[in-house]
C-alpha cells in the first residue's frame with residue numbers, strides 16, 4: 666500500500682528527530698519565514714511581502730539611502746515599529762528551548778528582527794545586522810535612535826522620516842543592517858562559517874536560500890558532511906542538499922520536531 670503523505674510526513678519528522686537526537690552540534694539557520702507567523706512580512710510573500718510595494722533590491726542599498734535618506738529611514742522605522750509590536754512565535758521558542766537541551770546549538774539568522782533574542786536564544790549570529798543597531802553612516806558611531814519615540818507619520822511603510830543626525834560628526838544615522846552590495850560583518854560571517862563546517866546537523870528554517878553569501882551556509886555544512894534538515898512550506902533551491910525536507914510552517918513543525926515548547 667503506497668504510503669500516504671501523512672505517513673511520509675511522520676517518517677520525515679522521525680528521521681529528522683533521530684538526526685537531531687544524536688547530534689553533537691546543531692546549527693539552526695533562519696530566514697524571514699520563521700518570523701512570518703509572528704506577523705513580520707517575508708520578502709517574497711506576493712501580497713504582504715516587504716518587497717511587494719518596494720523592490721528591496723533598490724531600497725535596501727547604500728545608493729537608495731544616499732539618494733533619499735528620508736524614504737529609506739522611514740521604511741526601516743516602519744519595519745522596526747512593526748517588530749516592536751509583535752512577539753516571538755512557537756518556532757522561535759522551540760529553537761531557544763533546544764539551546765538548553767542539546768549539547769551545542771548555534772543560531773545563525775539572516776533576519777534583522779530581535780525575535781530570536783526575545784524568545785530566549787542566547788546569542789544568535791546576525792549575518793545581516795539588526796533593526797535595533799542604527800549607527801552613523803559617516804563615523805559608524807552607534808546611535809540610540811532605535812529607542813526614539815514613534816515619529817509622527819511612521820505608521821505607513823512609505824512614510825518619509827528624516828534620519829537623526831550623529832551627535833559626534835553630524836552625519837546621517839543609518840539602519841544597522843547589511844545592504845545589498847555591502848560586505849557582511851566579518852566576525853559574524855567567520856563565526857557562521859566555523860559553525861557550519863563543524864556541525865553534525867544544520868536545520869534551515871524559512872529561507873528561500875537566494876541571497877548570498879548567507880545562502881552558502883547550508884551548502885557549506887552539507888559539503889562538510891552535516892545532515893541538512895529543511896523546514897519550509899515551499900520547495901527551495903536547498904531541497905537537493907536536504908537529507909530531510911519538512912514541508913510546513915515553522916511555528917507548527919519546530920515544536921513537534923524539537924520537543925516541548927520553551928517557557
Ligand code: BV8
Pocket residue numbers: 695696697698699701702707708709710721725775776777793842843844845846847848849870871872873874875876877878879896897898899901913914915916
Ligand atoms: C555582498 C538586510 C559583496 C537588509 C538583507 C554571490 C556571492 C556574494 C554576493 C552575491 C552573489 N550573487 C549576488 C550577490 C549580491 C547579493 C545577492 O545575494 N543578491 C541576490 C538577490 C541574488 N548579495 C549581497 O549584496 C550581499 N553583499 O555580496 O557584498 C561585497 C564583498 C566585499 C566588499 C563589499 C561588497 C549582501 C546581502 C544582504 C542583503 N541584506 N537583509 C534588510 O532586511 O532590509 S537580505 C534579506 O533578503 C534577508 O536578510 C534575507 O537574507 C533575504 C530574504 O531571504 P529570506 O530570509 O529567505 O526571505 P524570503 O522572503 O526570500 O523567503 C522566505 C521563505 O520563508 C520562503 O521560502 C517561504 O516559503 C518561507 N516561509 C513563508 N512562511 C513560512 C516559511 N517558512 C516556514 N514557516 C513559515 N510560516
